[in-house]
Amino acid sequence: KRCGEEGKTGDDVLLMLVLGFPGETPEIPADSAWCWIFPHPPGTMASPAVSPDSSSHEALSSVNSAPACSPTSDSENLSPDELELLAKLEEQNRLLEADSKSMRSMNGSRRNSGSSLVSSSSASSNLSHLEEDTWILWGRIVNEWDEWRKKKEKLLKELIRKGIPHHFRAIVWQLLCSATDMPVKNQYSELLKMSSPCEKLIRRDIARTYPEHEFFKGQDSLGQEVLFNVMKAYSLVDREVGYCQGSAFIVGLLLMQMPEEEAFCVFVRLMQEYRLRELFKPSMAELGLCIYQFEYMLQEQLPELNIHFRSQSFLTSMYASSWFLTLFLTTFPLPVATRVFDIFMYEGLEIVFRVGMALLQFNQAELVQLDMEGMSQYFQKVIPHQFDSCPDKLILRAFQVKYNPKKMKR
Template sequence: MMCIFYDSHFMLNVMTEQPQRATSVSLCWRQSRLKPADKRRVSPQQEPMKDSSVPSCPQRAQPAGKRRNLEFEPLSTTALILEDRPSNLPAKSTEETQRHKLEYEEMVAGAKRRELKEAQRKKRQMKERHRQEDSISNAMVTWNTEILPHWDSMCGTRRVRELWWQGLPPSVRGRVWSLAIGNELNITPELYEIFLSRAKEKWRSYSETSSVNDSESDGGASLADRESSLDLIKLDISRTFPSLFIFQKGGPYHDLLHSVLGAYTCYRPDIGYVQGMSFIAAVLILNLEEAEAFITFANLLNKPCQMAFFRVDHELMLKYFAAFEIFFEENLPRLFSHFQTNSLTPDLYLIDWIFTLYSKSLPLDVACRVWDVFCRDGEESLFRTGLGILRLYEDVLLQMDFIHIAQFLTRLPEDLQSHTLFNAMASTHMISRNRRWAQVFSALMKDGNKEADKNTSPALRS
């Protein structure tokens, strides 16, 4: 019995002493690793409980004047360069200590310079933002009080065109677009409601019979019928401005966009739904009421250039490409030659730009500026915008091959600024041999296919 009692007592002492030793070692290690700045940041609740049974860690005396009254206390490991080495390592020499002090001071000075530079940048940004807000506010007053009430007599004046080029205030943008595009089709809000009700009925019957049609269909349905289907519209809506999260399922504009696109497929069954329409409709919905957005959407797609592309009129599209390349060669001869060398035809990048009016390729705010000028100048501005993009990135594109050029132009940089693009567009001259865009295009139409055949794209031939 005494032996058992002695063994148990001995094991208990061993078990109680081991955690104390571990705690002592752990505390000593943590305290030796803390910098003075770290110790000040430890809250009372985080301080370890002092135990008289735990031996305290030996503290080294701090050299006089070391790290005192520092104006800049970094939150990183920058100041570790000033620390003495652990006692088990050779101490720093005086020269090394002085060198480390100079290095630390240079790091602190560099950090301060960066902070000052960042503060100055933010100050400039804020100043520019205030200037833009004042400019937009003044322009909004001008548009609302002087221009819009007298639209017919004012819209073509030089002053209004200059204001237009500078960008429309967001509060009047939708109304100006609507007036500029017009309503040649004489669509009324009541007519929109009629086609919307037809679309809803069509979708109901489609959902009821989709399983039967899927099993019986032999693939003979027309292209318009296939592309006006609910499935394709739903799929395209989900991919429309996905970063905004407002047109996707459950978003505030999902049903609205669905309604406008569905009504249009019933209004123009000969065209149906074509991929890319959702981006145009979405931009209009962001700036106009539902019925007005539909009216503007239908009239916009009825313009000759948009009709040629959405009907996939190959012959007419080739003439647009031929006209574009005439101005491309005159404005950017080096890049034009580089594209020719790499067999890069306009359809590889222009189709996507024209189909969505740049709303998919450019940042939304920049795309809206492009739309402003499109409503002012018509189809010419679309190709001028394309030349502006090519001019802006000419030096980059000259270093790329076919694959990289196509990828770059499909997905333009997200940091593209409107003022840089419009400066490039302003430097682009839409005059060829004393002929403007409309005259060049008209001449190509009269000449038939001779000019277009020279620029026939393999993609369009297929």
């Protein structure tokens, strides 16, 4: 639908002590399916009310039996001291997960033993210290941004792969895409006074963007109004692209983190510098290229699954188009999708290829047993919630995927 070598400092030690603390965003309940490109409402996907069948249980079991959350592949380039600190951080990560599970257990039961309360209190205390250290560290990163980008790039990348804390996402995303001082920001208020030929399409679609999220719920909600403003403004500054449905999901996520003027600037930068504009052009030639490149990876790395897909006429575009067009925002619940988006802001579209291939690796054994209809249901109802409890498992597997940028360019 269109219209250099780093020396160890106190900051380095603090960095490693808090690395791994995931940012948090609200989880959104699910709604009805739309179509194959956007099989579920944005950020929610499979309904929690759906009872997985036996294949669902097997798939979740296979994911849960994967290696525990651990540092991503770039940690191999860190020094022995940094690796030791990373290992300590993994213990902190386990505390975070244990605390989360403990709280869920307490909320789901009327009776709790005293020991469970003590355990939860202890974990929460440790978590509180970790949160404080995280605030200190990310505050320093933001204030010393140029130095971190130039002299501590490996550590910054590792931090981002572990998740940007929620309250820092707005400024960090702007810094990552160099959107903090853009001339187009001064044009925003004037653009809102103009009319766009895409207005009717935008109005029709914004009600379907994060429909269960409080910020966007209701026709007269502030969220829907600012989403309309940003989409309309962009359609005026880039008349070739105008408006494309998938882009509203990305802008919606930005608006959850920052004011509309800043969201507009970030979106302009993403379109210009992150290949998104090419994806959303009327011809969608870039999307076709991404699908072709992903098929090449599938054929090379998972030949058995590739043969099965072909035998069932299960086209790559049927399940992967929304991955590229919405950056998994219409695939995973928001807490998981936002983790992927953090990495996208630093590393670009490569993370979409990596996460997509990781999903197929995790689920190959189940998928090869299903026909086309079964696979369709599996992608919609099972895959979206496999990593709710530990997104790090997905991120870890994604960075184990073989990805050759030179081959992709060819």
